Structure formats: C-alpha cells, structure tokens
Amino acid sequence: MPDFIPFNRIFKDNEERKALAGALEGDCWHGDGPASRRVEAYLSEWLGSPHVFLTTSCTHALEMAMMVLEIGEGDEVIMPSFTFVSTANAVRMRGARPVFAEIREGDLCLDPEDVAQRTTPSTRAVIPVHYAGISVDFDGLRAALDGREIAIIEDAAQAVGAFWNDQALGTVGDIGCFSFHDTKNITCGEGGAFLTADPELARKAEWVREKGTNRSAFLRGEVDKYTWVSPGSSYIPSDLLAALLEAQLRKKEQILEARGKVWHVYRDFLAEAAENGWIRLPVVPSYARTNYHIFHFHTRDAGDRDMLLQKLREAGIGATFHYVPLHDSPYARKHIGFRDALPRTEELAGSLIRLPVYPGLEPICKEIAERVVSVISHFYQNR
Numbered sequence: 001m002p003d004f005i006p007f008n009r010i011f012k013d014n015e016e017r018k019a020l021a022g023a024l025e026g027d028c029w030h031g032d033g034p035a036s037r038r039v040e041a042y043l044s045e046w047l048g049s050p051h052v053f054l055t056t057s058c059t060h061a062l063e064m065a066m067m068v069l070e071i072g073e074g075d076e077v078i079m080p081s082f083t084f085v086s087t088a089n090a091v092r093m094r095g096a097r098p099v100f101a102e103i104r105e106g107d108l109c110l111d112p113e114d115v116a117q118r119t120t121p122s123t124r125a126v127i128p129v130h131y132a133g134i135s136v137d138f139d140g141l142r143a144a145l146d147g148r149e150i151a152i153i154e155d156a157a158q159a160v161g162a163f164w165n166d167q168a169l170g171t172v173g174d175i176g177c178f179s180f181h182d183t184k185n186i187t188c189g190e191g192g193a194f195l196t197a198d199p200e201l202a203r204k205a206e207w208v209r210e211k212g213t214n215r216s217a218f219l220r221g222e223v224d225k226y227t228w229v230s231p232g233s234s235y236i237p238s239d240l241l242a243a244l245l246e247a248q249l250r251k252k253e254q255i256l257e258a259r260g261k262v263w264h265v266y267r268d269f270l271a272e273a274a275e276n277g278w279i280r281l282p283v284v285p286s287y288a289r290t291n292y293h294i295f296h297f298h299t300r301d302a303g304d305r306d307m308l309l310q311k312l313r314e315a316g317i318g319a320t321f322h323y324v325p326l327h328d329s330p331y332a333r334k335h336i337g338f339r340d341a342l343p344r345t346e347e348l349a350g351s352l353i354r355l356p357v358y359p360g361l362e363p364i365c366k367e368i369a370e371r372v373v374s375v376i377s378h379f380y381q382n383r
C-alpha cells in the first residue's frame with residue numbers, strides 16, 4: 001500500500017486519450033456536435049429520459065432549471081442546507097430566496113417533515129440533493145408537498161447511475177441536474193446535464209442553453225433565421241468534452257463495480273466500530289440503489305471529527321470532511337435573512353468523514369479499511 005492514499009483520483013486509460021485525439025482531428029470543436037448528440041442519446045436511453053441536454057456543469061444545469069421555471073423575486077425554493085453552494089446560488093441569482101431545511105440522520109437527504117413545515121404560498125420549487133448517490137425519500141417528499149404546484153428539481157450532481165426504486169435519479173422529479181466534474185464517478189473534467197420529461201420545459205431549456213435564442217430550431221431547419229426568444233446564457237459544452245465523456249460512459253459498469261467493491265469492504269470492516277458506538281454508518285433505504293459515489297461515516301461526537309481526520313491523514317488515508325452548512329455561511333447570514341438553527345444538519349455535517357473511493361483501490365481496500373479501523377479503535381480506546 002502506498003504511503004498516502006489520495007481522496008480522489010480520475011479513472012482513465014488509453015480510451016479517453018483516443019477519444020479526445022479523434023475529436024481533435026475532426027472539424028467540430030464547438031458544442032452540439034456528433035459526440036454530444038451520441039452522448040445525449042446514450043444518456044436518454046440508459047436513464048429513460050426523453051430530453052437530455054449536456055451542459056457546461058451541474059451548476060449551470062441548476063441555473064437553467066431556475067430560468068425555465070421562471071423563478072424570480074418573491075419566490076422561495078426549499079433545499080437542504082447541507083449541499084454545495086451551487087444549489088443555493090442558482091436560486092439567489094434569480095433574486096429568489098433559498099429556504100434551508102433539515103436533512104435526515106442516516107441518508108443525509110432532505111427531511112420531508114421539515115420540508116412540509118417550511119412550505120409557504122411563495123414556495124415554487126424544492127431541490128432535493130441525493131447525497132452520496134443515495135436517493136431522497138420521494139414518497140415522503142411528495143406527501144409533504146401535498147399536491148401543491150411545487151416543482152421538484154433534483155440536484156443529482158452526485159447521483160448519475162443511482163436509482164429510486166426502478167427510476168434513475170435525475171428522471172424522477174420535473175427536472176434533473178447532473179455533474180460530470182472530475183470528482184464525480186463519470187467525468188469529462190467539467191460538465192453536466194439537464195434532464196426533463198416535460199416537452200414545454202425542454203423547449204425552454206433549449207433556448208436558455210443557447211444564449212436565449214432559437215438557434216437549435218434554426219439548425220434543424222425548423223425556422224429560417226434565429227433570434228432572441230428568452231433570457232439565456234452559454235451553457236453548451238464543447239464536443240471535445242463530450243467525446244471524453246463518451247469514453248467514460250462506456251466504462252460505467254466497470255466503474256460502478258470497482259467503487260461498489262471498495263464501498264462494501266469499508267462497510268463490512270467498519271461495522272464493529274459502529275457496534276461499539278464509536279462511529280455511525282450511513283443507511284441506504286430499501287427504495288435507494290446507490291452508485292457508491294461517497295463512503296462516509298460519522299464520529300461519535302462532532303467535536304471528535306477534526307482530531308480523527310488528522311489521525312487518519314497521519315496514517316496515510318486521504319480522508320476528508322464535506323459541506324459546511326449553507327444556512328450558517330457568511331453570505332447567507334448577511335443576505336438571505338434565514339435565521340433558524342438547523343441542529344441536526346449542524347451535527348451531521350460536523351461529524352462527517354469521507355474515505356477515498358475510486359477504481360484502482362480494489363486490491364488495497366481491505367488494507368485501507370484495516371488501517372481506518374485501527375485508527376478509530378486507538379482513538380476511542382484512548383479517550
């Protein structure tokens with residue numbers, strides 16, 4: 001085992017090099033070229049989504065979601081505080097108000113009961129985040145929304161290839177947003193996708209993504225010139241990145257299998273530490289099929305986390321924490337006026353540790369797990 005195991009490594013071989021070299025040879029470096037079309041068709045077929053648009057990032061897919069739903073000033077959007085800043089920024093950029101809700105112990109996804117408490121006549125949308133590739137409780141969430149006209153936008157940045165029952169995440173709500181950033185299971189460096197089954201939202205998404213124009217319709221020969229038809233921006237990735245993504249997608253089963261193996265070894269090896277009450281392990285509910293994006297656990301007390309992280313790093317494990325809750329960030333305190341404490345979110349975020357999970361760790365994951373267990377036992381036996 002090497003002296004230090006980094007937290008993340010990109011899984012790549014000659015296939016990505018060949019794909020990129022092939023794309024460079026061609027004459028289409030801009031977006032929506034042949035590779036982009038093939039990738040969109042592939043994702044559409046694999047995930048069962050009629051409309052898939054590649055985007056420059058998940059951040060941008062979330063911004064598109066706000067624009068196509070015409071969310072703006074006076075509107076509220078409920079989301080977990082335990083998320084990446086892009087979830088909230090997309091809302092804020094339209095002048096709407098992010099409303100932060102609690103997550104649940106176990107799956108770290110939005111707590112439907114808390115969502116129900118925070119719903120007001122101004123609520124236009126809710127953004128569940130499928131943390132670690134584990135699905136939100138959609139039945140609970142829909143019950144909480146109680147038939148009101150509130151859109152569900154899935155922040156499925158981490159959840160490509162994960163499922164809620166038989167439905168792919170990103171295709172269950174009104175809109176799904178994916179990330180292909182190089183910290184994700186499948187990557188092209190920077191990239192994302194916007195998914196919807198609603199033809200009207202798809203029509204608007206096409207405009208928003210193409211700088212607010214109907215240029216896509218023009219390129220299909222449906223109109224004789226293109227013009228400004230909506231607000232929009234430049235959210236189309238280069239075909240070079242799509243070619244890279246295509247090469248990665250061909251290896252999706254291999255990636256999933258490798259990550260799953262590492263994840264299950266960690267889980268089995270850490271079970272005893274959990275039984276001893278030193279740590280708490282995540283729960284994958286029966287309706288959720290994870291894509292093994294993250295392996296995480298919680299320390300007994302939030303105050304232990306940073307000390308244990310330090311010990312793990314000293315032992316050569318590139319373990320790390322995750323999101324700092326947004327409701328307590330300098331920007332939110334100053335500009336959003338959200339005043340509630342979210343004690344469960346604070347405790348869960350403050351006690352969370354993530355371990356390295358990626359293809360290539362399979363041969364050494366038992367050794368890594370043994371070392372993690374040894375650090376945890378030593379830490380708690382001496383406290």
Ligand SMILES: Cc1ncc(COP(=O)(O)O)c(C=O)c1O
Pocket residue numbers: 057058059060083084086087129155157158178179180181191192
């Ligand atoms: C929950 C969540 N949403 C959105 C994003 C943003 O993704 P991107 O880097 O593709 O913009 C991330 C990034 O890690 C994320 O974790």
